Amino acid sequence: MATENRQPLRMMPVQILTLHRKLVIACVVGAAVALLLTPTGLRLPTQLLVGWNVGIAVDLILAFSMMRRTDVAHIKRRAAQVDESALVILVLSIGATLASLVAIVFELGASKHAQGVEAALHVLLATTTILLSWTFMQSIFSFHYAHEYYGERGGKIGGLNFPHDDQIAKDDEPDYLDFLYFALVIGMTSQVSDVAITSKVIRRMAALHGVLSFFFNLTVLALTVNMVSNII
Template sequence: MITGDGRRDLPHRGRGNGVSARTRLLTAMVIGVAVGVGVSIPGTWRYGVLIGWIAAAAVFLVWMWYSLWPMDAAATARHATTENPGRGLTEVTMIGASLASLLAVGLLLAGGSGNKSIQAGASILAVAAAWSSVHTVFTTRYARLYYTGSDGGIDFNQDDPPQYSDFAYLAFTIGMTFQVSDTDLKTKPIRGTALRHMLLSFLFGAVIIATTINLVAGLSK
């Protein structure tokens, strides 16, 4: 049964909850560096950086969503409020790496030489990985703000307490539209986080449009 504020002390389900954020980050980084170096040796460092980033982001995203998606509200609350070594470092690192990957895409496309199809594929995957990573980080951030706040701060217009899939709905809606839809943000910390999220999302939207135009122009030559 739901007790108290309806957000804690419930029987819960989830998987992979015992792995720290630091372990996930280090594992993703090691795999990314290994793949990047392996690609750079026979090829070019520009491809190595991008492919390494794609590999690292893929490990991070698959591992995160494998753990988070099946969590119900009680498991989400417990996970979001539990002290997890390296959580803040993981968020900063993934957002920073996502932004850096956009620069790497620009350098690859500005190089002009090389197989256009490979450049297009690597660029699209790198941008998609960065976009998904940023919104995944904000998904966990909204959950943490909600479950550590006194009154939640986000109205999902439902009776059941929210789980990670609900916070993903909020995060990816902002990521795709730069605004909220049918959710209400009720506290300053959450509105401030949403504002930063919207600005980052706008940047990604501009980069995606510019990358698409560049790729179409390059492939048509």
Template sequence: MHKTSRFTHSHLRLTSIVLTGLIVGIVTPDSWRLVTRVLVGWNVAVWANLLQMGWVMARANRARVKEIAGREDDGAVTVLGILSIVATLSLVAIVLELTSAKGLSGAVKFSHYVFTGMTVLGSWLLLGAIYTFHYARLYYQSPANRRTLRFPDGELSPDYWDFLYFSFTIAVAAQTSDVTVMSSGMRKAVLAQSVLSFLFNVAIIGLSINIAAGLIGT
């Protein structure tokens, strides 16, 4: 029973994203382009999961954060990797979607730009959120006398807001904050998020210029 709950918790996020995306993608009109249907499914799945994760973070006290982190298993790393790859691949689909919008005009073209903007923002927020949970896992599964992070105020029982702050500082600036990284495993996770964040930030700038040029052209 204990093993089942650990497995369910570790893979629930990935399973819900896949199932939600597939269901939404299937029920979208057949007349839509495949890329559009995939992105619609991805968007619904991502934003639904962001709401769920936000709800968990907002309601969890320090004891609850420690409990959730303690239930994660090694499969959580695999889930993190898969979601990171898929979120990055969504950028390719976004480029294809923007390419298809070049021949459109007026409100239809503008709606495509809004749609792609929501996709980029959702994928970026998803990466920051899943790394927040991952950092909490690495912290609370480390020995109490050798924690993987050191917070500047001496906080020994950080909550999700602390990990969220750490994660999104990396997402925005591609560098660590005033929180000190104390282990090799944590440094690897920070490096991975820093690289992904850099790619996303560059893509966001490029897509913003592309969208601005398209709007000026209309």
């Protein structure tokens, strides 16, 4: 079941962009929104956060749409083509964390000096950024778990044992929503629940996921409490 010997396929840039088109679309839309806000006079951090939020929202809509309509056969085909490295996941996760920290520091800080609707908008932007960034991180990991599970050339490499109900055949194969469940549990609790990890590669990825989620949750909570106490 090990995936250490898997050799990544060499792809042209156009192929890479095609396979990751939802992320490309999200980046383009988010950047466009941030640029369109330039004439409004908003502070640069606010412009970037709005662009980030719109881009992440687009990515999540496309991701959840894909999860709902994609069957296992399609997941296997995609797993044979897509291989998100741990470095890419780490960079995107850190980006989500930094966006949340910027939102807390700048937007909650700005709300301290604002009044009425303006103050509420700053708080709303900060809250939205944190929620979207956290959800984005779980989405990234859920796709990676799925592609790692179905691994080499779309075969079933495994690495996770999902519990089966008596009404479900034991050979029933997990889809994207099952891996989303696994990722959400780690994201919320920094530990696994009823899904057993049997692969070294997935175990290491789950450890990284748990550590990132723990520090994300802890940092956001600490900074939020500190900023709110200063505002009050």
